[in-house]
Amino acid sequence: MNRYIMKGGNPLVGEVQISGAKNAALGILAASIMTDENVIIENLPDVRDINVMLEAIQEIGARVERIDRHTVRINASTIHEVSVDDDYMRKIRASYYFIGALLGKYKSAEVPLPGGCNIGSRPIDQHLKGFRALGARIEIERGAVVAHAIDLVGGHIYLDVVSVGATINIMMAAALAEGQTILENAAKEPHVVDVANFLNSMGANIKGAGTDIIRIRGVRKFHGTEYSIIPDQIEAGTFMCGAAVTRGDVTVKNVIPKHLEAISAKLLEIGCEVIEGDDEVRVVGRPRQHSTNIKTLPYPGFPTDMQPQMAVTLALTSGTSMITESIFENRFKYVDELTRMGGNIKVEGNVAVIDGVKGFTGAQVVSPDLRAGAALVLAGLAAEGFTVVEGIGYIQRGYECFEEKLQKLGAVIELINSDKEVNKFRLKTG
Numbered sequence: 001m002n003r004y005i006m007k008g009g010n011p012l013v014g015e016v017q018i019s020g021a022k023n024a025a026l027g028i029l030a031a032s033i034m035t036d037e038n039v040i041i042e043n044l045p046d047v048r049d050i051n052v053m054l055e056a057i058q059e060i061g062a063r064v065e066r067i068d069r070h071t072v073r074i075n076a077s078t079i080h081e082v083s084v085d086d087d088y089m090r091k092i093r094a095s096y097y098f099i100g101a102l103l104g105k106y107k108s109a110e111v112p113l114p115g116g117c118n119i120g121s122r123p124i125d126q127h128l129k130g131f132r133a134l135g136a137r138i139e140i141e142r143g144a145v146v147a148h149a150i151d152l153v154g155g156h157i158y159l160d161v162v163s164v165g166a167t168i169n170i171m172m173a174a175a176l177a178e179g180q181t182i183l184e185n186a187a188k189e190p191h192v193v194d195v196a197n198f199l200n201s202m203g204a205n206i207k208g209a210g211t212d213i214i215r216i217r218g219v220r221k222f223h224g225t226e227y228s229i230i231p232d233q234i235e236a237g238t239f240m241c242g243a244a245v246t247r248g249d250v251t252v253k254n255v256i257p258k259h260l261e262a263i264s265a266k267l268l269e270i271g272c273e274v275i276e277g278d279d280e281v282r283v284v285g286r287p288r289q290h291s292t293n294i295k296t297l298p299y300p301g302f303p304t305d306m307q308p309q310m311a312v313t314l315a316l317t318s319g320t321s322m323i324t325e326s327i328f329e330n331r332f333k334y335v336d337e338l339t340r341m342g343g344n345i346k347v348e349g350n351v352a353v354i355d356g357v358k359g360f361t362g363a364q365v366v367s368p369d370l371r372a373g374a375a376l377v378l379a380g381l382a383a384e385g386f387t388v389v390e391g392i393g394y395i396q397r398g399y400e401c402f403e404e405k406l407q408k409l410g411a412v413i414e415l416i417n418s419d420k421e422v423n424k425f426r427l428k429t430g
């Protein structure tokens, strides 16, 4: 089994190039099947979730051609299936974007229902409510969402909860519906805007993405496009926390600083230096950093996907911090692992109370999900001695070359796959 081994204690120092945004790419890849013409997508992150999505696109009959590591050409004129295989849904929840994409283009889709997930219950009722409002008939049959429409017709939709997935999914279907759709209480995340920009580059008429009212005027069909995906806000934020927790000095390059403001603000509050450039942000950690409180909220609030990395950062400050998780109810699973490294965190419902400690000590820990896995790696890099993080399949779903990027910043970390290699690493770095 693959795992990361690291020897903590080195501050992360230097520059790191941030890859394309995974969550934007998942929506954009699904949307790319909505035209029969060629679509070229650049700045795709080379991570597992994206590669699974590309396989799913091929599986329903589209042609996918890799131009280079980060660029693909997709041609969906050969699609012969509106039914997506269960395997893909099990591997990536975001294959629910095929419902909106297929329904918009073919007025028909059959996609397995996403199962439970390890960060909490994740219903898709708002997605389905939106499709129904556009005139689709939705049934749940044999564990799948089966959607059909004679004609999709624009409508007025008010989301009961702010949902990134529902906003993107409904926007895709509505973009090829007849007439105007008004989507209220929409999510404002940077990747919602990126998917809207991508659809517009194919000929869609979407206005207001990035605000809470999105107006979509349906068009008859889309044409080909060439599009470059925005940088990954969460990957950038993870390295920014890496600088803070190891008391290092890291510049994240190729980012949109505006997307990082909620993270930058919290790092400033705890005493880090944060210097913004046009397309970079430099974070300098300080020996004494102090506590603060955080509540996760939809964008522009503090992102839930940065909650574990920030908790690890706060666990090594002076004072008591409080984190309120308001998006997903089961996102503190890493706390027990962090306790084994010396962290002092108590969880009560959706609130974690973090009493800062002077340092962590290395331990063998298991990554419970993607972002928590990355957070445990940051903890290991700040800890005294050796840390082994297992279950890193999760991390590889969303971070491109995580260990290589960390090594370039001075981290002593390796990807290994046997116990023998643990000893070798210990002897080598002793």
Ligand code: UD1
Binding pocket: 023, 024, 026, 094, 121, 122, 123, 124, 125, 126, 127, 128, 161, 162, 163, 164, 165, 166, 187, 191, 303, 304, 305, 326, 327, 328
């Ligand atoms: C997306 C991101 C994920 C991030 C999350 C919140 C992708 C592929 N994933 O997930 O990394 O953590 O946004 O920023 O972009 N909800 C409902 N009914 C619905 C849909 C959602 O009640 O139909 C609830 C959820 O349970 C959750 C909240 O709304 O409490 C937000 O979920 P949502 O924004 O939909 O998350 P995802 O799109 O699944």
